[in-house]
Every structure is written in structure tokens, then in C-alpha cells.
Amino acid sequence: MRLDHGIAAKQKTSPLVLLLVVLTWLLSLPTAAPALANGLAGTPPMGWNSWNQVRCHDLTEDVVRKAADALADTGLRDAGYQYVVVDDCWQAPTRAADGSLRADPTRFPHGIAELADYVHSRGLLFGIYAVPGSRTCAMANDAYPASGIGSLGHERQDAETFDRWGVDYLKYDWCNADTVDGLDRKAAFEKMRDELAALPRPIVYAISEYGVSSPWTWARPVANLWRTTNDLVATWDSVLATIDQQAAVAVHSGSPGGWNDPDMLQVGNGTLTADESRAHFSVWAVLNAPLFAGTDPAKLSDADLATLGNAEAIAVDQDFAGGQGRRLDAGPGYQVGGTPGGEGGSGVVLQTPATPPATVSASIPGSWNVRDLWAHRDVGTDVSATLRPHQAALLKLTPR
Numbered sequence: 001m002r003l004d005h006g007i008a009a010k011q012k013t014s015p016l017v018l019l020l021v022v023l024t025w026l027l028s029l030p031t032a033a034p035a036l037a038n039g040l041a042g043t044p045p046m047g048w049n050s051w052n053q054v055r056c057h058d059l060t061e062d063v064v065r066k067a068a069d070a071l072a073d074t075g076l077r078d079a080g081y082q083y084v085v086v087d088d089c090w091q092a093p094t095r096a097a098d099g100s101l102r103a104d105p106t107r108f109p110h111g112i113a114e115l116a117d118y119v120h121s122r123g124l125l126f127g128i129y130a131v132p133g134s135r136t137c138a139m140a141n142d143a144y145p146a147s148g149i150g151s152l153g154h155e156r157q158d159a160e161t162f163d164r165w166g167v168d169y170l171k172y173d174w175c176n177a178d179t180v181d182g183l184d185r186k187a188a189f190e191k192m193r194d195e196l197a198a199l200p201r202p203i204v205y206a207i208s209e210y211g212v213s214s215p216w217t218w219a220r221p222v223a224n225l226w227r228t229t230n231d232l233v234a235t236w237d238s239v240l241a242t243i244d245q246q247a248a249v250a251v252h253s254g255s256p257g258g259w260n261d262p263d264m265l266q267v268g269n270g271t272l273t274a275d276e277s278r279a280h281f282s283v284w285a286v287l288n289a290p291l292f293a294g295t296d297p298a299k300l301s302d303a304d305l306a307t308l309g310n311a312e313a314i315a316v317d318q319d320f321a322g323g324q325g326r327r328l329d330a331g332p333g334y335q336v337g338g339t340p341g342g343e344g345g346s347g348v349v350l351q352t353p354a355t356p357p358a359t360v361s362a363s364i365p366g367s368w369n370v371r372d373l374w375a376h377r378d379v380g381t382d383v384s385a386t387l388r389p390h391q392a393a394l395l396k397l398t399p400r
């Protein structure tokens with residue numbers, strides 16, 4: 001078959017192949033608005049977030065401390081996983097008498113400031129979760145028994161609290177603030193942006209409204225990253241559905257300081273096999289996605305640790321060459337994506353949803369030296385790989 005941009009892809013043994021290409025591709029980009037001028041997230045932020053690991057009621061300060069320890073001890077911190085983010089359900093059921101937020105005294109008996117200190121002492125940065133409306137998502141979805149813990153009407157006070165506690169990263173999550181509180185997304189997210197900007201402390205600002213109002217078209221001057229999808233769950237179908245959603249979004253590429261966020265990683269979780277986790281990670285790398293591990297870093301299998309810690313794959317994620325990896329072609333069971341702009345190398349992800357091992361190849365104009373970033377070796381000049389079902393190859397192509 002002939003693909004857009006002169007790229008041809010074919011599968012030799014099965015009609016069901018998923019193919020993605022990370023490619024230094026000299027396409028013109030849409031003009032992007034300037035990124036949020038806080039000087040942060042020059043590359044897609046990386047870290048760990050509690051939500052995909054423990055969700056709501058199992059969140060404790062111990063879980064967070066152990067995650068920080070394991071990030072340091074496994075080498076993931078040094079591979080780039082910097083931010084330890086406490087998601088929803090850290091809050092006490094009500095605010096203090098002076099209106100300030102406080103931590104749940106049972107599950108966070110030492111409070112957030114001490115926890116942030118501990119995270120910092122492990123050479124990591126600390127993040128927290130809040131919402132612009134009156135209700136957090138867990139109050140609606142996880143029966144979290146709290147009231148009045150949203151930041152609506154408390155934006156300045158909460159920003160100052162986070163500053164005082166040593167917060168380096170804020171995840172600000174929509175949670176129906178339109179239907180429940182009548183808020184406008186852009187205005188509400190801008191309000192907290194401005195409060196954060198007034199603080200002495202640099203705080204990465206991650207917003208989440210699940211892609212509903214196409215934030216990739218307006219959020220670049222508002223936040224450092226913006227969710228593009230609903231929640232990713234730990235199944236292969238969810239991974240594939242999220243990849244599909246990114247196809248339309250990537251043309252509104254992220255840029256240094258402002259990133260499309262297809263949601264936190266599910267590597268190692270749910271029903272994902274090691275191959276599926278690796279394929280998921282490969283595509284997130286191609287997309288220059290923020291990389292937030294969401295599983296217990298102390299209990300990772302060797303395969304999943306090798307996935308999350310693959311320096312060559314992380315380098316693809318962190319190497320923004322002027323445009324986010326985008327889908328260049330798709331057919332039954334395969335996709336081709338590429339990264340426009342920049343210099344030098346490119347890469348390929350190949351996956352087979354079919355049962356037999358299949359050889360997948362892509363014909364890309366030019367002559368290439370090909371390196372397999374999972375096998376960590378140069379594999380010649382053919383852009384092809386033989387793959388198990390749901391396996392991915394991430395290939396770096398360097399002009400010969």
C-alpha cells in the first residue's frame with residue numbers, strides 16, 4: 001500500500017499489524033501560541049502519580065514515601081522520573097477553621113509539608129492534586145466523604161498553601177466544575193494559573209479536563225500540560241483507543257513548556273502484559289507524552305522496570321524535534337506515526353494484534369541506519385521487525 005508522505009508500510013505475514021513510526025519529518029507545523037511563561041516543563045515532565053496505583057482509599061503517606069524510596073533505589077529517579085505526585089484523596093474531609101486545606105489526619109498523620117520534605121530529601125520533586133470547582137472527582141466517583149475541599153473561592157489561599165508546603169507540581173482536575181459549579185474551563189484554569197504565577201515557588205501546572213473542550217487549541221498559554229483524553233485504564237483496548245484519539249490531536253502539537261497529555265502510564269497494571277506495557281510506553285514516547293508511572297515502583301517486574309527505565313526510549317520522549325509524533329498512516333491493524341522537524345534520527349513502533357509472529361516493514365524515503373531501542377542494538381538498514389502479538393519495536397532511524 002502507498003501511504004501519505006511517501007511512506008509505504010506492509011505486513012508480510014498477517015493483515016493485522018499496528019505500525020507507528022517516529023520520524024524526523026520535515027513538515028511544516030501549525031503556528032503555536034507561546035507556552036506558559038513559567039520556565040518549567042521544557043521537556044515532558046516525568047514522575048510517579050498515586051492514582052493508577054492505589055486510586056482513592058488506599059492512598060497514605062506511607063505509599064508515597066515508599067514510592068519515592070523506590071524511584072530512587074531502582075534508578076528510575078535518575079532516569080528522569082522526578083515528580084512524586086499525590087493525586088485525589090489526600091484531603092481531610094473539611095477545610096480548617098481559617099478555610100485552608102489540610103491533609104487527612106488518619107492517612108497523612110504527618111501532614112503534607114513533612115511529606116514534601118521527605119520527597120525532596122530523596123532528590124525528587126513533590127506534586128499534589130486539586131480542583132477548580134467544589135468537588136473532587138473522587139467525591140463523585142469514589143464516594144470520598146468530603147465537602148468543600150475544591151478550590152472554588154479559595155484559589156489564592158490554596159495556591160499559597162501549596163507554596164508553603166513545598167509543592168512543585170499541581171494537577172488541577174476539572175471534575176464537572178461546569179455542570180456542578182457553572183464554571184468556564186478556560187477562565188477557571190487561568191485563575192489558578194495566575195495565582196501560581198504570583199507565588200515565589202515555581203510550580204508545574206498540569207490541567208485536566210479530559211480533552212472535552214479541545215484544550216490543545218487554547219491551553220498552551222494556560223498550563224504546562226493538558227490532558228487530551230478521558231482516563232486511561234489498564235487494558236489493551238483502552239491503550240489502543242487512546243492512541244486512536246491522539247491521531248487527531250497531535251497536529252496541534254505540544255511544544256517545550258506545553259504538552260499534550262494522553263494520561264498517566266498504566267505500565268505494569270491491570271491486564272496489560274509485558275509486551276502490551278512496552279507497546280504503550282513506546283507510543284507515549286513517540287507522542288512526547290508526560291511520563292507518570294502509576295504502579296508500585298518497588299514491585300515492578302524486571303521487564304516492566306526495563307520498560308520504564310529504557311534510557312533510549314526516554315530519550316525519544318524527551319527529544320522534542322519541533323512537533324509531536326503524529327499518525328502518518330493507518331490501516332487494518334497497523335499505524336504509522338512520525339515526529340516532524342528536528343535533525344537526525346527517527347524511529348518505528350510496530351505491533352501485531354494478530355496471533356502469529358509477523359514481520360512488519362515500512363518503506364521510508366531515504367537511506368537509514370536502524371537501531372532497535374528495545375534490543376539496544378543496531379539492526380541494519382531495513383525498517384522492519386518480526387513481532388509477537390501486541391509486541392512493539394521502537395526503531396531509531398538515522399540518515400546514512
Ligand code: GLA
Nearest residue numbers: 051087088136137138173231
Ligand atoms: C479524574 C482524573 C484522574 C484522577 C481522578 C481522581 O478521574 O482524570 O486522573 O485524578 O480524577 O479522582
